[in-house]
Amino acid sequence: MLPYQSLAEAEASIGRNLSAAENLWFWYSASMPDYILYYHNIAFLFLIFTLVPLPIAAAEILFPSALSPLKLQPKVRLPLSSFLKCYKDVFCVFFFVVGPLQLLSYPTIKMVGIRTGLPLPSPWEVGLQLLVYFLVEDYGNYWIHRAMHSQWGYEKIHHVHHEFTAPIGFAAPYAHWAEVLILGIPSFVGPALVPGHMITFWLWIALRQIEAIETHSGYDFPFSPTKLIPFYGGPEYHDYHHYVGGQSQSNFASVFTYCDYIYGTDKGYRYQKAHLAKLREQWKSDDQNGTDTSNLNGKLE
Ligand SMILES: [Zn+2]
Ligand SMILES: [Zn+2]
Numbered sequence: 001m002l003p004y005q006s007l008a009e010a011e012a013s014i015g016r017n018l019s020a021a022e023n024l025w026f027w028y029s030a031s032m033p034d035y036i037l038y039y040h041n042i043a044f045l046f047l048i049f050t051l052v053p054l055p056i057a058a059a060e061i062l063f064p065s066a067l068s069p070l071k072l073q074p075k076v077r078l079p080l081s082s083f084l085k086c087y088k089d090v091f092c093v094f095f096f097v098v099g100p101l102q103l104l105s106y107p108t109i110k111m112v113g114i115r116t117g118l119p120l121p122s123p124w125e126v127g128l129q130l131l132v133y134f135l136v137e138d139y140g141n142y143w144i145h146r147a148m149h150s151q152w153g154y155e156k157i158h159h160v161h162h163e164f165t166a167p168i169g170f171a172a173p174y175a176h177w178a179e180v181l182i183l184g185i186p187s188f189v190g191p192a193l194v195p196g197h198m199i200t201f202w203l204w205i206a207l208r209q210i211e212a213i214e215t216h217s218g219y220d221f222p223f224s225p226t227k228l229i230p231f232y233g234g235p236e237y238h239d240y241h242h243y244v245g246g247q248s249q250s251n252f253a254s255v256f257t258y259c260d261y262i263y264g265t266d267k268g269y270r271y272q273k274a275h276l277a278k279l280r281e282q283w284k285s286d287d288q289n290g291t292d293t294s295n296l297n298g299k300l301e
Helices: 009-016 022-029 035-053 054-062 080-104 106-114 123-148 149-156 158-163 176-193 198-215 236-246 256-260 265-288
Strands: none
Touching: 009 022, 022 054, 022 080, 035 080, 035 149, 035 198, 054 080, 054 198, 080 176, 106 176, 123 149, 123 176, 123 256, 123 265, 149 158, 158 236, 176 198, 236 265
C-alpha cells in the first residue's frame, strides 16, 4: 500500500513527475495491502506452470512427428495420461506446499526489506539484482541437488523428480514435497542478500520458473533466446542428467554450467557430447561416401 493519497502527493514526495510505469503502479497498488501484492506470486506460479508448457505438450500429443527433429530423446513418446498425471500431482504440491509456503513467508519478505513503493527501480537495478538472484540460487541449488544424489537423498526424496527419464515442461516442478520445500530456500537467499522492489521479486519467481520449464521441455530449439546467455545450461544439458537417471553424477546445476565445470561434475556429459560429435562427423563422411547410416541418430535414444 502506498503512503500517498493522490498522484500529486506521490510526485511531490519523489520530486519529479512519475513515469508511465510508475503511474500504472500507483493506479494498481496505491490501496492494495503489501501482503496481497506478495501473494500475487501464487497466481503467477500457477498460471505460468499451466500455460507455458502447454503449447509444446499439445504439439507433442497432437502432431508428434512435427517436432521430432528437435526432440532430445525422439524415441520416447509419453501418452496423454502421463501428462495429465504429472499436471495433477504438481497441482497437489502447489496447493498443499507451494501456496502455504508463500502465505507463511510474507513476514520474511517484509523483514528483509522487499519494498512496494515509489520510485520504481531502473531497468539496470532490476537486471543486476536478477543476475545476483540467479547466481546465488544456482550455486545453492547445485550443492543441494548434488546432496540429493547421495544414496539416502535419492532413495528418500529425489527419485520422484527422476521418474521422468525424458522430461517434459510440466515435470519441471514434479518432485517430492520435501524437495520443493528445500529447493525453495536458495530462491529466497538472493532477495534476502540484495532486497529489491516487489516487481523485481515477481520477475525473479516468474523467470526462474519459465527457465525450469524450458530446461525440462525435452526439446532443444535453435532459436531460443536463452542460447545467447553465457554459461547457460539449457534443455540439452539437463536432459542428459535425467537421461542418465539415479546414477547420474553429472550436470547438477539448474541454470548455468560453471558450477559443474569448476567442480568437475560435467565430465560424463562432455565425454558424451564429444563422442556424439565424432560420430556425427563419421556419419557425414560415410554419407558422402554413400554408406547407409539411416539407422543412426545423433540424439540420445
Ligand atoms: Zn537429479
Ligand atoms: Zn530436472
